[in-house]
Amino acid sequence: MLTLRHLAIDTVRENVAFLNRRCTRYHVEDFLGLGRVEVRNDGRSLLAVLNVVDDPAIVGPDEIGLSDPAFGQLGLAAGSAVHLVPPTPPESFELVRAKVGGAALTDGQLAAIIRDITEQRYSKIEIAAFLIACASFMTTAEVLGLTRAMIAAGTRLDWQSLDGVSGGTIADKHCIGGIPGNRTSMIVVPIVAAHGLPIPKTSSRAITSPAGTADTMEVLANVDVPVERMQALVREAKGCLVWGGHVRLSPADDILISVERPLAIDTREQLVASILSKKVAAGSTHLLIDIPVGPSAKIRNASEAVRLRKLFEHVGDRLGLTLEVAITDGSQPVGHGIGPVLEARDVMAVLRNDPAGPPDLRERALLLAGRILEFDPAVRGGSGNRRARGLLESGAALAAMERIIEMQGPPPAVATLGSLVAEVASPADGVVSSLDCYRLARIARLAGAPTDKGAGIDLLRKVGEPVRRGEPLYRIHASTNADFTFAQAHAAENSGVAVAG
Template sequence: MSNNTLQIRRIAIDTYHENVAYLHRDCGVYRAEGFQALSKIQISVNGSKVLAVLNVVDDTCIVLPGELGLSEQAFAQLDATEGSLVTVNHAEAPKSMDAVRRKINGERLSQDDFTHIANDIVDARYSKMEMAAFLVATGQNNLDRDELLYLTRAMLESGDQMDWHEALVADKHCIGGIPGNRTSMLVVPIVAAHGMLIPKTSSRAITSPAGTADTMEVLAEVNLTPEQLHDIVRQERGCLAWGGTARLAPVDDMLISVERPLGIDSQGQMVASILSKKLAAGSTHLLVDIPIGPTAKVRQMRQALALRKLFEFVGDRLNLHLEVMITDGRQPVGRGIGPTLEARDVMQVLQNDPDAPTDLRQKSLHLAGRIIEFDPDVRGGQGYAIARDILESGRALVKMNALIRAQGAKKADFNPGGLCQEVFSTREGFITSIDNFQMAKIARLAGAPMMKKAGVDLLKKLGDRVKKGDLLYRIHAEFPADFMFAQQLAERNNGYLIGDEAQILTSLVEL
């Protein structure tokens, strides 16, 4: 055995989009090579190479001095059997970090710079600290529109791209920031029932209490292989799946793994993330929903218009037919916030339940109608009526049930978490505003989206009249620690303002 050869040992630790290796402090290779904790190493076996961040341990229960431990992520990527002999060396620093440092200093980067950065990230040459440096350097509107185009193209080309061999492949995306805004789960079955192709691949929640994939997972499997995804879309004209398994713009998933814990969601990164994923999924026509409101991601009309121009600029240059709808983001959409509660709302709308949330239904119909108008056989202005007919006739429900069966149905249970705290009005008046950010934070502290049954169930919405002691909403959790944190936050600020009728926030948009 050579001086830098070790046996690999699988360490059952999920390091989430980061390769991590473990060496014992008394390991001869560790001492001889001068490795340091958090340095990057190259692991080689049978011509295959993997880069990993090194962690140094002192516990022989984790790894022995003659072994190299690999996290689940690194072990899967190396594709070798446990006990195999591997060679360990220092990893060469990613050359593209020079471009990141130049960006930190305020320089403008080229297409080649962004391409090299994206390739190095996908090849695991960046640690999470280095990815964080890149995100901070390009955040806070530090990208001009050409740089944003370069970044989007680099992210798009970092992985596989799907081709459905059809002239019209529709999709929609909301930029987020509005709890309960689960319109995709209604738009997809409506549009698919119309006959248009709409393969909806979604990310999991980054900073919200639920994403489309998290909510759909209550009803069906969302972790589909590319082959399964292709078969389902061909059969049903649509899907509602997690995009992570398809290797579509994988650099985006790796950056999201850093954005999530840091709470970073910059405008430029958001545009590049959305468009790279949609183009990689084979979309030719995209509808982007930009909600606007005082506690939404976009708070002023001028911001929304500027963001729309960015989307249109990049989309146009990447041959994507793109339209933007600026919508009402003054408050959460629907009643439920959190995967199970949002899935309940969606199914109530599809079932034409009289208790279904009206705002979720109406917004979904407007969005679906606009997408249906991408169809060259549909005249402008007819989309909404067609979408409404598909929903009211039950065809959307039939299509949703078909999608659920095709993806792998789960036994849906819409009962929320058993730990429940009711939050009451402290005065009489009208609901003048609801803080989207605060409600999302309460739901996340309650455990959403990881705990599917956790979240917030709203009983009162903007403009409702309340008396002192009226029930505003319920907090649901599955575990006492989560429940306590959510309770404490709601006690400090319950997210609702109650005042006179004249103080009710007015919308800047019709929808």
């Protein structure tokens, strides 16, 4: 037996175990070939990637160290006695081999794979093999089966039994992403909540973008909210804007995404399974999907958007969702700010009806909120936008947002705009002809967003606006010299803004 040690090492979503090379109880060589180890005690077990260390200050010869995620998942106290066994390869991996060979998998086979992935029985290489096989060939029936398997593998929230939730309609919205500054959820949720339609919004943190909804909301309020608090928010405020990672919704999706991103795998089939599994698990009954279309967006043309819309509708129907799709303009960033503090500023300006607030963010949010309000049988078809506009202009939406912020509690830290500022100037007289969403997002991330919430880009010109040579197109904000230098260099190489004479 070995003594369990908790190592304060954040290995994100990967379970990692640390074993001393001079371990007194086991031959390290017995586990090295497999690259993983199974830790067991008192009916509990955990599969983890094995790292071998030589420094006894990290892990002693009679200890096994577990990283933060692994220690939390095993659920034993530090100092507990555990033993190690070589991990048994998951039987479901034979199904992955069949998929690599071109087979179509059944619902049961997909469920077996997702179950083993959720239980951390797959290595990253094995997960990559599954993802690449699915990216090469996946039937519509498999997309539905994969989505169902991902829903079944985690927590599923139920709002119908809550006091104050009536009519059976639990609204939600989701944008497929790729457009910087598109923080419409933070305006849509308070509008819909002010109307009285329940809208518990669970959002993700940014993975490759300068800000996710959870990152931006965290500028204003706490987003790390447990299920019990979410229930109180929905019951009393009719809505919330929280980080979804706390409630274990479709946990297989988080694992798959952690492997997809470095491989740049982003097929429409996996996108649909990812989004719909999270939304059904979150208890949504009525869902609006926003698909932005533009030359530097995820979806580049109308025909691709229509194909994606039809797949969403097909899978959503069979999952029992009332689902609508809005195909929107993704030709340029939305609003003025790119990065959590700047995007939060834009959101609050719209909610306060500030004339200086970004009109494109306001109108897009009203369009989406109006579509969601029409899920309410009491709202006549075609009148949702007028109702949404009335709730915004009257201050009811702002009051709803202030109530949500108060109930979620203060943010963990005060976030302020980065004090290091550089302006990127126009190279010529003319009119802004295009803004590259991908490039601008990249510059904002190099400036430090979203880890540094005050970092990012403040856009001063949008497409169609005139500019003179030497006038600023945008400002870069950063908090550290290294990030500031990286962002400036990247902008100097290619600003992401085209000016036509």
